[in-house]
Amino acid sequence: MYRYDEFDAAFVRQRTEQFSHQVKRRLSGELTEDQFRPLRLMNGLYLQLHAYMLRVAVPYGTLNSKQMRKLAHIARTYDRGYGHFTTRQNIQYNWPKLKDVPAILEELASVEMHAIQTSGNCIRNVTTDQFAGAAADEIIDPRPVAEIIRQWSSLHPEFSYLPRKFKIAITGAPQDRAAVKFHDIGLMATQNDAGDIGWRVFVGGGLGRTPMVAKEISDFVAHEYLLPYLEAILRVYNMYGRRDNKYKARIKILVHETGIETIREQVEAEFAEIKDGVLKLPQGELTRITEYFAAPSFEEQEQTKIDIAQFQVTDSAYARFLQNNLHPHSEEGYVSLTISLKPIGGAPGDATDKQMDAVADLAEQYSFDELRVSHEQNLVLPHVAMKDVRAIYDVLVAEGLETGNAGLISDMIACPGLDYCALANARSIPVAQAISEKFANREDEFGELKLKISGCINACGHHHVGHIGILGVEKKGTELYQITLGGDATEDATIGKILGRGVTPEEVPGALEKLLDRYIAERQSPKESFLEAYRRLGDAPFKEALYG
Amino acid sequence: MDKMHTSSDAEVLTLFKDGAFVADTWRDLNEDEALTGLDHVHVPLNVYLENKAELDANKGAIGLALVPGDDVDALGEDATKFASIVVEFPAFTDGRGYSYARLLRERYNYEGELRARGDILTDQVAYFFRCGFDALTVVNEATKKALQENDTGAVSIYMQPVAPSEVPVGTRPFLRRAN
Amino acid sequence: MNAITANELISGAVVYLYENGDFGVDLQLAKLFGADEQDVQEAMLEKTLANPRLVSVEAISVEVSETGTVWANRLREQIRANGPTVGGFERQTLEGADHVSL
Numbered sequence: 001m002y003r004y005d006e007f008d009a010a011f012v013r014q015r016t017e018q019f020s021h022q023v024k025r026r027l028s029g030e031l032t033e034d035q036f037r038p039l040r041l042m043n044g045l046y047l048q049l050h051a052y053m054l055r056v057a058v059p060y061g062t063l064n065s066k067q068m069r070k071l072a073h074i075a076r077t078y079d080r081g082y083g084h085f086t087t088r089q090n091i092q093y094n095w096p097k098l099k100d101v102p103a104i105l106e107e108l109a110s111v112e113m114h115a116i117q118t119s120g121n122c123i124r125n126v127t128t129d130q131f132a133g134a135a136a137d138e139i140i141d142p143r144p145v146a147e148i149i150r151q152w153s154s155l156h157p158e159f160s161y162l163p164r165k166f167k168i169a170i171t172g173a174p175q176d177r178a179a180v181k182f183h184d185i186g187l188m189a190t191q192n193d194a195g196d197i198g199w200r201v202f203v204g205g206g207l208g209r210t211p212m213v214a215k216e217i218s219d220f221v222a223h224e225y226l227l228p229y230l231e232a233i234l235r236v237y238n239m240y241g242r243r244d245n246k247y248k249a250r251i252k253i254l255v256h257e258t259g260i261e262t263i264r265e266q267v268e269a270e271f272a273e274i275k276d277g278v279l280k281l282p283q284g285e286l287t288r289i290t291e292y293f294a295a296p297s298f299e300e301q302e303q304t305k306i307d308i309a310q311f312q313v314t315d316s317a318y319a320r321f322l323q324n325n326l327h328p329h330s331e332e333g334y335v336s337l338t339i340s341l342k343p344i345g346g347a348p349g350d351a352t353d354k355q356m357d358a359v360a361d362l363a364e365q366y367s368f369d370e371l372r373v374s375h376e377q378n379l380v381l382p383h384v385a386m387k388d389v390r391a392i393y394d395v396l397v398a399e400g401l402e403t404g405n406a407g408l409i410s411d412m413i414a415c416p417g418l419d420y421c422a423l424a425n426a427r428s429i430p431v432a433q434a435i436s437e438k439f440a441n442r443e444d445e446f447g448e449l450k451l452k453i454s455g456c457i458n459a460c461g462h463h464h465v466g467h468i469g470i471l472g473v474e475k476k477g478t479e480l481y482q483i484t485l486g487g488d489a490t491e492d493a494t495i496g497k498i499l500g501r502g503v504t505p506e507e508v509p510g511a512l513e514k515l516l517d518r519y520i521a522e523r524q525s526p527k528e529s530f531l532e533a534y535r536r537l538g539d540a541p542f543k544e545a546l547y548g
Numbered sequence: 549m550d551k552m553h554t555s556s557d558a559e560v561l562t563l564f565k566d567g568a569f570v571a572d573t574w575r576d577l578n579e580d581e582a583l584t585g586l587d588h589v590h591v592p593l594n595v596y597l598e599n600k601a602e603l604d605a606n607k608g609a610i611g612l613a614l615v616p617g618d619d620v621d622a623l624g625e626d627a628t629k630f631a632s633i634v635v636e637f638p639a640f641t642d643g644r645g646y647s648y649a650r651l652l653r654e655r656y657n658y659e660g661e662l663r664a665r666g667d668i669l670t671d672q673v674a675y676f677f678r679c680g681f682d683a684l685t686v687v688n689e690a691t692k693k694a695l696q697e698n699d700t701g702a703v704s705i706y707m708q709p710v711a712p713s714e715v716p717v718g719t720r721p722f723l724r725r726a727n
Numbered sequence: 728m729n730a731i732t733a734n735e736l737i738s739g740a741v742v743y744l745y746e747n748g749d750f751g752v753d754l755q756l757a758k759l760f761g762a763d764e765q766d767v768q769e770a771m772l773e774k775t776l777a778n779p780r781l782v783s784v785e786a787i788s789v790e791v792s793e794t795g796t797v798w799a800n801r802l803r804e805q806i807r808a809n810g811p812t813v814g815g816f817e818r819q820t821l822e823g824a825d826h827v828s829l
């Protein structure tokens with residue numbers, strides 16, 4: 001993975017010092033809250049309901065064991081012994097004190113981490129496929145390009161006061177696991193007729209109160225021209241994006257109101273001007289960065305298959321784990337292993353300091369020191385030899401991390417909701433817990449099912465793209481939950497449709513049971529997933545099941 | 549007004565240039581003012597575009613005032629005719645002017661004085677300079693103090709190339725430091 | 728009835744304006760403003776907004792039960808007053824003391 005050189009280290013150190021200085025000036029009263037707020041937000045520090053919240057970037061979701069141990073140490077020392085992994089491949093701490101934040105940032109800097117640009121109207125942490133550099137279906141490892149984008153966008157002087165936040169996601173595989181079409185810019189690896197690999201560029205996707213699927217702005221941009229192309233898009237957005245209304249300020253609205261053709265013309269005109277300028281990527285630099293992400297030294301493996309059937313009777317929990325939590329690897333005899341942060345009845349995405357330490361140990365021992373954070377709020381050991389899976393599983397059991405539910409209903413995404421979030425209308429975590437408990441014994445029956453929960457229309461929990469989405473709203477002072485069906489975050493990007501009137505918190509699990517029972521009754525075979533069945537049937541049978 | 553031009557009292561000086569607060573010899577065009585006989589006056593872009601010939605005929609120095617929403621491309625190479633251009637930042641959150649500055653400097657070869665004016669926070673000072681501004685008109689007291697004490701706390705090395713004037717560092721193609 | 732609430736700068740903890748002018752973590756000790764005390768409330772709100780140690784200052788609607796317990800009316804404020812409803816976490820504590828003097 002990428003290693004800081006002296007320059008990167010100095011850069012983050014300077015930025016950390018700058019923020020420490022700002023905190024001091026705030027505490028001494030020199031800066032007012034109005035002056036300080038934009039500064040702290042640029043450093044990932046929010047004020048939530050009960051306390052501050054610090055959001056730490058995990059660039060493109062890649063970590064090593066030393067970094068994970070540092071995250072554990074921070075949770076233990078400055079927080080309450082846990083952290084929350086988010087859909088943005090970040091980690092959030094819910095209880096830091098302002099006076100401790102400079103120390104936390106220093107600790108992070110010591111392991112090449114920071115909280116720069118995890119908030120504010122700037123280019124945010126770039127996200128990618130959690131199986132990047134490992135997945136069998138990958139055209140190219142997207143991490144070198146993600147790293148190049150990270151560097152280019154860090155404290156960019158022209159693009160730090162954009163109309164609104166700006167999120168870029170990138171995938172190197174045709175199967176999109178990074179929801180790129182729901183980002184301001186989505187990049188998808190592709191091969192042109194000449195056989196060269198480059199990037200399809202999508203623009204104007206997003207969730208929030210006006211969810212939109214991104215539109216293709218270019219069907220091929222070569223690596224060397226990617227930064228000028230991105231700079232051209234950002235410049236057009238910075239100059240023409242709406243600033244009169246915060247809810248209409250994302251690039252998706254500009255693309256929607258102006259039309260993709262016009263935006264494409266503007267971007268292409270700008271691109272033509274800067275294409276061969278200073279941002280054109282020299283091959284040498286691409287090579288240099290790519291070398292950081294060279295495949296680890298895989299060894300030839302004797303074991304190249306895992307026979308799940310043999311455990312089905314004797315150790316069904318392990319069989320489920322094998323069934324659900326392993327992902328095909330490009331290297332024979334290896335798999336990527338998902339560590340679910342969704343224990344039945346737990347808070348989705350939370351991990352304790354002890355669990356983080358244990359996962360760091362596993363990464364060091366069994367996965368070439370590499371770890372990933374997935375946008376589905378799980379952790380991943382990307383390169384695991386099949387022969388080691390059992391040993392890893394046994395450690396996971398000891399740490400309470402062995403839940404074999406990846407991709408099932410209890411592997412849901414949920415935002416912090418009204419238990420923590422100052423913008424929330426309703427709680428997410430208790431609803432997630434109730435659903436998880438309700439279906440603990442039936443989830444295999446339902447098969448692949450993406451459930452996503454947000455506590456308000458900002459949609460941090462991706463509810464618009466859940467096969468089943470749940471949105472918390474406030475009505476006459478009480479919580480109410482709207483159910484949407486048919487959303488899909490993958491390359492077949494679809495926004496879910498609201499089924500009908502909302503239900504109370506107590507009614508949510510029962511409502512889902514009715515929908516899922518109907519699915520089971522209607523499906524053509526157990527192979528037809530909920531999403532497929534919904535696409536075939538439309539919402540009529542589900543409406544009837546829920547509302548009679 | 550006179551006082552602004554002549555006073556040496558640092559308290560009232562708002563123009564920061566070349567490391568110090570200095571007297572401002574420029575003023576804005578008044579509404580309904582005649583467009584002849586002007587000297588050291590910033591003229592709004594739309595006024596300029598509509599009265600090019602008349603303004604170009606002035607003997608004195610003419611400057612330009614840009615506000616967010618102005619079309620810098622409509623000005624184009626005409627930019628080089630001006631001795632001073634001021635870009636307005638009515639709110640610190642409105643970052644359009646950073647793009648205007650880069651276009652003026654990097655595309656339209658403008659080499660004169662380039663001012664940012666308005667709601668300027670300490671944290672933004674370095675961004676302004678990087679995008680090509682070389683003067684700031686500052687009213688925010690905290691920012692003034694930081695500038696006076698040369699204590700904006702800014703990061704001095706950069707991960708991306710922007711202004712042509714910045715100095716490359718080492719062998720990585722995009723790294724820069726302030727000169 | 729209303730109470731005045733804020734988050735304390737250093738810890739971020741939820742605090743309420745008390746009768747004696749201090750700010751502390753206990754909603755039960757909060758100074759309550761009746762419907763006829765709009766002016767006093769406004770004046771106190773102004774003063775609180777000017778306090779550099781406090782952020783996110785707001786007046787919130789509360790009720791007093793028959794047994795004298797103060798209840799925030801919105802669920803959001805109940806959660807601020809009692810901590811998250813999941814995970815068994817206590818509220819954030821003030822740095823070094825349980826109240827802040829003005």
Ligand code: HEM
Pocket residue numbers: 046048053085086087088092164167205206207208209250414415416420421422423458459460461462
């Ligand atoms: C707890 C403090 C948080 C605050 C104040 C917050 C705020 C917001 C806001 C205001 C939006 C809407 C932006 C817009 O549509 O223009 C948003 C969107 C989003 N946030 Fe959060 N969020 C928080 C936590 C999270 C967490 C925990 C995650 C990850 C689990 C997250 C990930 C996202 C995503 C994925 C979107 C929607 C995608 C998009 O359209 O950009 N946020 N957030």
Ligand code: SF4
Pocket residue numbers: 415416417418421422423424425454455456457458459460461
């Ligand atoms: S969706 Fe709403 S409630 Fe959930 S984290 Fe985002 S802003 Fe908060």
